[in-house]
Amino acid sequence: MAEKPENPYDMNSASFDADKYLQKLLKTCNLKQIMDTEAIIVKDTQTLTSEMQTLVYENYNKFISATETIRKMKTDFLEMENEMKKLAENMKDITESSEQITNSLQDTRTQLTKLTEKSALLKKLSGISSLPSKLTQLVSEKNYTLAIHEYSRAKKVLELYGDQPSFKGIQEDCIVIMNNLQKLLKDDFQRAEKKTIHLTETGELLLELGEKPSVLSKEMLQFATQRLHDELILLGDQTERDMIDFVDIGIEGFLNDLTLVTSSFYEMFILKHYDSEDDSFQELARANLNDFVNKNMTAYLNLVQERVENDSGDTQILLRALDRLHRRLCAMKNLGRGIDVPRTGIDLIIHSVQQLCQSHYKILKDSFSDNLSSIRLTLVTSNKNDGSAVSLNELIETLYVNTIEKVKGVLQNLLVFLNPEWSFNIKTEHKGVSCIEGIRENLLVAFLRHIASVMTSFSDINSSCPANLLLVLSKVCLKLEKGGVRSLLNLVDELYEIDSENSSTLTHETELNSEMFDAAKILLDAYVRVQGMNVSQMLRKSVETRDWINCLEPRSVRAVMKRVVDELTNIDGTLEELFESGQMQTTASSDSSRKTHFSMSMQGKQQYRSTLSNYTSSQTDNSLVHRLFSERVDIFNSTVEFSKVSIMSGIIKISLKTLLECVRLRTFSKYGLQQIQVDAHYLQLNLWRFVADENIIYFLLDDILGSAVLRCMEKNPSGLLMEPNAVDLIVERF
Amino acid sequence: MENIIYGLEFQARSLVSQQDAEEIRFFIGTQIINGKNQIHLLEVDDDNNKLKTKAFSHDQGEIWRLTSCPTEKLLASVYSSNLVMRTSILKIPDRIFDNPEIENLEFEDIEVLDTESHGNEIKTTEFHPTNTNILATVVDSKVLIFNRAEAKSTVVAEITSKNTAKFAGGKWNNANQFVVMHENGVKSYDTRETNHIAWEIPNAHIQPVRDLDVNPNKAFTLATVGDDCTLKIWDIRNNKTPVFSRRDHQHWIFSVSFNKFHDQLILTSASDGKVLLTCAASCSSESNISNIPKDDESNSDNDEFQMKTKKSQLKDGLLEKFEQHEDSVYCCEWSSADPWIFCSCSWDGRVVVSKIPKKYKYQILL
Known part of the structure; x- marks a missing residue:
């Protein structure tokens, strides 16, 4: 309100x-x-x-x-x-x-x-006092982990009250037990037949037991080395197994162990950090590990290499084994940081390639020398029976084809190294490339050089071999020069993809060809010399053994001349098979040979004019003066070519020169002189067809007769020479 | 001067350098079967590149071989006349060039050795290296030692088996050993005993041995040549393989000679008309000065090249070919007085006095 x-x-x-x-x-x-x-x-x-x-x-x-x-x-x-x-x-x-x-x-x-x-x-104390027994029990139950756990719990107390007598006892007991355990573990650790995990575990337990890592790591490597060493020795004794088995055992035993140790070590010491050790410990450990792995790998690979060196088995097996090894080594690559395991593996393979090359080289050499001796044998035995029993062409072909095929076989054989199915590829390595080139240089080229030098050695001063062998060898060299060398070099270049054309280090084909040609030349020279000596020998003996003073008037050509001509015909036949006949220099006609030696009237400047026609009218010493003015025919200055006539010329020149020298060393009576005249005429009639330049024969025969005249003891010897017709008659009758 | 050529105009097979002389003197004996034979004397005046020549008459017969005495002015000749062979000692007169008028000289004294009873085929008479009174003569298959002082001769070696060849010649190896050539090998007889073979090289060559020479500066070293065109040098302590061998000639080698002053230089002459100078430094007395590797493939071109590129010792092998002869060269001899001069003589009577090319000379001396 x-x-x-x-x-x-x-x-x-x-x-x-x-x-x-x-x-x-x-x-x-x-x-x-x-x-x-x-x-x-x-x-x-x-x-x-x-x-x-x-x-x-x-x-x-x-x-x-x-x-x-x-x-x-x-x-x-x-x-x-x-x-x-x-x-x-x-x-x-x-x-x-x-x-x-x-x-x-x-x-x-x-x-x-x-x-x-x-x-x-x-309560605790009672635990501690029962610790020893407990530990023992645990240890005997192999429950090491718990044991160590228990111990490490009690350890502090024990350390604290260690001075008390009662505890002291316990502590000592414990220490004993633990030491035993440590020992036990160490043994375990050292045996290490177990898996990596176990090893690591054991190692860790040991570490917990207060083992110093540095000491432990050293010990680990030391014992591992010892063990691996034993294994290597064991492995080294496996000599009767084949290469694959050998490598397998090595991989399963040695390499596995090595891997195990390495990986455990790595986990244990390198991956973890230890307060108790210096900062450098890990580095040190790593270095030690690398050192260890390197050492052992080297030892192992050396063993394998040794084995490879002594291996005489199939290349395929060897390679498969090496391949396996290589794979394993590749797998191990991740294992040790800092060492390049497969690299040494490749080295091993390369080494074995080289070694194989060497052994093949030796095989080639041996087979070549076998071939040579068998050919030599054939030649020697056939010579006994019949000179023309064997075809030289066949022998040449055999030797040539055998040699070429053998080399081809070896080259194919060695190709297995490049087989793409292998895990390794040699060519990627620089060493490998030079190794492949080694096949070309050290095997093929060296072999070709070897056979050239072996064949050449048959022409040595101190060698004595059948003349036909020289011929065969010379021809083989020639064949090699003409195509064999090229085909082999091409083959090797193709097979191994070697670019020899653009290489400055590799031997060029022309080089080898010229060596072959030189060898062929030397052998041919030797052939000429040997055959020349053979014929010479016959002539020399015949002149030396004959009594040229008291001989009778010539009625016939001496038998030795016929033998000489036969021999030369024989040689000519042999050569015909092998060489082209070559160029006849003069237009030698049968005409000229039909004429007698003294009545020959040669045509053309190159033809040598017989001086003997002068003998009838001039003094002997005038003939010397005459010779000074006559065209000099140098007998020994032309080289022998690969043609029949050239070879024959060489042989005949040597033979006739020998006859000349023999004549000059003798003294002749009238009949002796006449005999020489007859013989010379016979030779003149029979030899011209073998040679390129018959002038040489005329020259030498003139010289022979001239010398015989000079060596004749009679007065006015040139007047004693027989009438050409009479000589003709005797020779024709022969 | 490279060489002086002198024509005898007669066939000649024998040549010797006078050993007991200061002058460079060569004696060449002619081989004329029916005629007057001579022994020509060539004295080389090196300073003026001239030859002084004289001829001694040798009427006894055609001369097969001449040898010279190392201790006195004596020559020994082997000659034949009417198929009879003899050997005699010739005394060289002192004053040869005193009277330029006289062309034909006579030897002061000629002493024919008594070989008649021993055989006919005399190969050589060799003066003892030190004792003038002792000579060795190869007759048939015998070696006779003459002692002039006692006027007696003894047979120190004899091959009695009938099927073998006769001795082909011989040389003194040292004061007590005489080496003979027999077929393909050589035998050294101790001259103090009969048939005592001190050593032998049974198959030195595959064909007969033609000549041998003893290295004057290196004991145990011997050079042999033969029909197989091969020069071989042996250390006689190994009679299986030679220490040096070359095959540069194309026909029989008739003569081989070591240079007395530089024994790596070896002269050979052959029936292919060539005189070859070969160096065998590796087995010479000077080899210890430098060890020269053996080079088998060395030829003269190569050697020259080597010499130009480096001042090295001479390499083993053929040094030089002398091709002034047109016929077979049966003799070649080093001068006894000048280490760089040698003489060769071919059958056609051409005598060539040659000098070692300066490049080799310098290489050896420097």
């Missing part, structure tokens, strides 16, 4: 203004209404008054009962106060007694705590 604007007309409001209300009433209301309002107000006032009376009454009652209650309460509180006092006293008592109890219990409690502690300690 208060909030409401003061309405002075509201009776219920505090601001009720009775006058205003009355005035308002009076003004607004009629009497009736005023009368009613008065009646209502009177009524209301009455109700209100009665109500107020009841209210006061009621409140009064209440007040009285309240007073009564308070009075009652007053007494109650007093009682309560006493009670409370009592309670306080009781509480006090209780506190006191409780304090008393607490005090009395305090000691016991501390004692109890102590006891509990002691009991725990005792």
Whole structure:
């Protein structure tokens, strides 16, 4: 109501203004209404008054009962106060007694705590005292891990109370046990027949046992080396096995072991870090490991190499073995950081290639020398029976083809190294390339040079061999020069893809060809010399043994001349088979040979004019003067060529020169001189057909007869010569 | 001067250098079967490149061989006349060139050795290296030792078997040994005993041996040549293999001679008309000065090249070919007085006095 604007007309409001209300009433209301309002107000006032009376009454009652209650309460509180006092006293008592109890219990409690502690300690101690037995048990159960775990737990305590006698015993026991264990582990460690994991485990256990990593690592390598060494020795004894077995055993035994040790070592020492060791330890360990691996690999590879060197078995097997080894070594590549294992493997293979080359070279040499001796034998035996029994062409072909084929075979054989199925590829290595080139240079070229020098050696001063052998060899050399060398070089270049054309180091074909040609030449010269000597020998003996003073008038050509001509015919026949006849220089006609020696009238400037016609009319010493003016024929200055006539000329020149020398050493009677005349004429008739330039024959025969004249003891010897017709007659009759 | 050529105009088979002389003197004996034979003397005037020549008459017969005495001015000749062979000692007069008018000289003294009873075919008469009074003569299959002081002769070697050839000649190896050529080999007889073979090289060549020479400066070293066109040098302590061998001639080698002053130089002459100078430094007395590797393939071109590129010792092998002769060269001899001059003589009577080319000379001397 208060909030409401003061309405002075509201009776219920505090601001009720009775006058205003009355005035308002009076003004607004009629009497009736005023009368009613008065009646209502009177009524209301009455109700209100009665109500107020009841209210006061009621409140009064209440007040009285309240007073009564308070009075009652007053007494109650007093009682309560006493009670409370009592309670306080009781509480006090209780506190006191409780304090008393607490005090009395305090000691016991501390004692109890102590006891509990002691009991725990005792428990521990009992653990420690039983530790030795426990450890022993664990060790015997091979539960090393737990044992070490136990020990390491007890270790500190033991160290702490180690000086106590009782503990000392335990500690010592433990130490003994643990030392034993350590030993045991070490043995284990050293044996290492187990897997890597075991090894690592054992190693780690040992490390836990306080082994110094540096010492342990050293020991590990040391013992591993020892073991591997033993294995190598064992491996070295496996001589009767073939190469593949050998390599397999090596891979399974030695290489596996090596791998195992290496990987364990790597895990154990290089990957982990140890506080107890210097910073450099890992580096050191790595270096040691590399050293170890290198050493052992080298030892092993050396063994393999040795084995390869002594291996005489199949190349295929050898290669397969090496291939296997190579694969394994490749697999090992990831193993040791810092060493290039497969590289040494490749070296090994290259080495074996080289070695194989060498052995093949030797085989080639041997087979060539075998071929040579068999041909020599054939020639020697056939010579005994019949000179023309064997065809030299056949022999030449045999030797040539055998040699070429053998070389080809070897070249094919060696090709297996380049087989693409192998895991290795030699050609990628620089060494390998030079090794392949070695096949060309050290095998093929060396062999060709070897055979050239071997063949040439047959012409040596101190060698004596059948003349036909020289011929065969010369021809073989020539054949090689003509195509054999080229075909072989081409073959090797093709097979091994060698670019010899553009290489400055490789031997060129022309070089070898010229060597071959030289050899052929030397051999041919030797042939000429040997045959010349053979014929010479016949002539020399015949002149030396004959009595030229007391001989009879010549009736016939001496038999030795016929033999000489036969021999030369024989040689000619042999040569015909092998060489082209070559160029006849003069237009030698049978005409000229028909004529007698002295009546020959040569045509052309190159022809040598017989000086003998002068003998009849001039003094002997004049013939010397004459010779000074006559054209000099140099007998020995022309070289022998690869043609029949050239070879024959060489032989005949030597033979006739011998006859000349023999004649000059003798003294002749008239008949002796005439005999020489007859012989010379016979030779002249028979030899011209063998040679390129018959003038040489005429010259030598003239010289022979001239010398015979000079050596004739009669007066005016040239006058004693027979009439040409008579000589003709005798020769024709022969 | 490279060489001087002198023509005898007669056949000649014998040539010797006078050993006991200061001058460079060569004697050449003619071989005329019916006629007057001569021994020509060639004295080389090295300074003026001239020859002084004289001829001694040798009427006894055609001369097969001449030898010279190392200790006195004596020659020994082997000659034949009417199929009879003899050997005699000729004394060289002192003053040869005093009277230029006289062309034909005579020897001061001629002593014919008594060989008649021993055989006809005399090969050679060799003066003892030190004792003038001792000579060895090879007759048929015998070696006779003459002692002029005692006027007696002894047969120290004789081959009696009938089927073998006669001795082909011989030389003193040392004071007590005489080496003879017999067929393909050589035998050395101890002259103090009869038929005592000190050593032999049975098959020195594959054909008969024609000549031999003893290295004057190196003991046990012997050179042999033969019909197999081969020159071989032997250390006689090993008679199986020669220490040096070359085959550069194309026909029989008739003569071999060590240079007395530089015994690595060896002269050979052969019926191919050539005289060859070979170097065998590896087995010479000078070999210890430098060890020269043997080079079998060395030819003269190569050698020249080697010489130009480096001043080295001479290499083993053929050094030089002398081709001034047109006929067989039966003799070649070093001068006894000048180490660089030698003489060779061919059958047609051509005598060539040659000098060692300067390049070799310098190489040996420097």
